[in-house]
Amino acid sequence: MKNNLKKYLISILSLLVILSSLAGCTKETSNVQTSIAQLTKEEKLEDFEYLYKIIEGNYPFLKVNERVNGIDWLENKDEYKAWIENTTDNDTFMGQISNIVKELNNGHTHVVSKEEFEWYYDVYANSEGSKTYNKPWAKVFKNEKVLEWYDFDKNHMKEFENGKYFGSNDPAFNSDIIIPNELAYLKINQMNGKRVEEDGKEIRKFYEEIKDYDKLIIDIRGNGGGNDLYWRKNVVEPLAKINISVDNYVFTRGNYGNPFYKSRGMKLFPISKLDKKILQDFPEEIETDFDHYNIFTLTLKPVSPVDFKGKIYLLVDQGVYSSSESFAAFCKDSGFATLVGETTGGDGIGIDPLFFYLPNSGIVIRFSSLLALNGDGTINEEVQTIPNIEIDATIGANYEEDNAIQYVINN
Structure with a gap:
């Protein structure tokens, strides 16, 4: 129950950061339009079978879900079918589909609610990349059955200020001096892709002011992701002194994701091409359950570096997820910063989650498709990123009452 609650809360936090200040992002959708004819029992079961087939063949964390949450999702098929058979209308059907997907316990995997749909449509189907790198995503959202189910008319979309998908367009960071000439503090609240350049100018000014300090704390506790x-x-480009590279193995199952990977320029190689000595050090399910792999190599170079001379500490907790998780994993594997706090939320290495729709209803489902390994060969979604220094990461009312900050001060 504790792990399920954690995943559910992380899911909500991640969606809040990536899209907007939505309430109950992963809850089952109600208020489905009544103008659509009620699905028959047979149509509902056909949709469920399609969902089951996609997850069975393509979802990467089935074994992780068994180990962490004690849920054998595939073995629960008859139970889930009964849930569907007992639905009375389209609303309850969508609600039960949502509940079934929630049993996968992944923050990136959920039914797209009616309230969320317009944001996702604008991100993937109404964007500059909808005909290139987002084309497979756009194809899902432009499907006529999907548009009918969500009662969506692209000609009557809301106005999105500057295309932003965050609850606020205020700076996504704040900075402070904890100990003059010794310890500086940078809090990043969200990885707001629309604030990269604007915030970057002010953050760089801050770095120039504190470049001779002994220590810099970068605090991403509670940061659910973004870009x-x-x-x-x-963070990395202004503070790096040399090129920094990390490699992460990622693995895929099935064929559904192939058009998505191709659109992002991701080449896949058969598992059989992996050296057996390497493969034997990976989790057993890699060889038995997965088809292809890729090695994500991320190399970041210094860009007009500020020559910061001190040590960098990254404060983390369970709320660190998605792109914030990728930052934590990068820092841990590269040694760019010393991680202080609690184990993170995971699932941050890879590309955007994929989408598919159910053929009779048009319900859209989002799901994480890549199993990524940390630098030590553990599964990122399962183990997440364990900090170098494990300590209570509760955010204090002030610096004196914050254990993680006090650790940095005193060590």
Whole structure:
């Protein structure tokens, strides 16, 4: 129950950061439009079978879910079918589909609610990349059955200020001096992709002011993600002294994701091509359950470096997820910063989650498709990122009452 609650809370936090200040992002949708004819029992079951087939063949964390949450999702098929058979209308059907997907316990995997749909449509189907790198995503959201189910008319979309998908367009960071000439503090609240350049100018000014300090704390506790460019451009590139590279193995199952990977320029190689000595050090399910792999190599170079001379500490907790998780994993594997706090939320290495829709209803489902390994060969979604220094990461009312900050001060 504790792990399920954690995943559910992380899911909500991640969606709040990536999209907007939505309430109950992963809750089952109600208020489905009544103008659509009620699905028959047979149509509902056909949709469930399609969902089951996609997850069975393509979802990467089935074994992780068994180990962490004690849920054998595939073995629960008859139970889930009964849930569907007992639905009375379209609303309850969508609600039960949502509940079934929640049993996968992944913050990136959920039914797209009616309230969320417009944001996702604008991100993937109404964007500049909808005909290139987002094309497979756009294809899902432009499907006529999908548009009918969500009662969506692109000609009557809301106005999105500057295309932003965050609850606020205020700076996504704040900075402070904890101990003059010794310890500086940078809090990043969200990896807001729309604030990269604007925030970057002010963050760089802050770095110039504190470049001779002994220590810099970068605090990403509670940061549910956003866009990797925020931390790459505004943290690593100005503070790096040399090129920094990390490699992560990622693995895929099935064929559904192939058009998505191709659109992002991701080449896949058969598992059989992996050296057996390497493969034997990976989790057993890699060889038995997965088809292809890729090695994500991320190399970041100094860009007009400020020559910060001190040590960098990264404060983390369970609320660190998605692109913030990718930052934490990068820092841990590269040694760019010393991680202080609690184990993170995970699932931050890879590309955007994929989407598919159910053929009879048009319900859209989002799911994480890549199993990524940390630098030590553990599964990021399962183990997450364990800090170098494990300590209570509760955010204090002030610096004196914050254990993680006090650790940095005293050590």
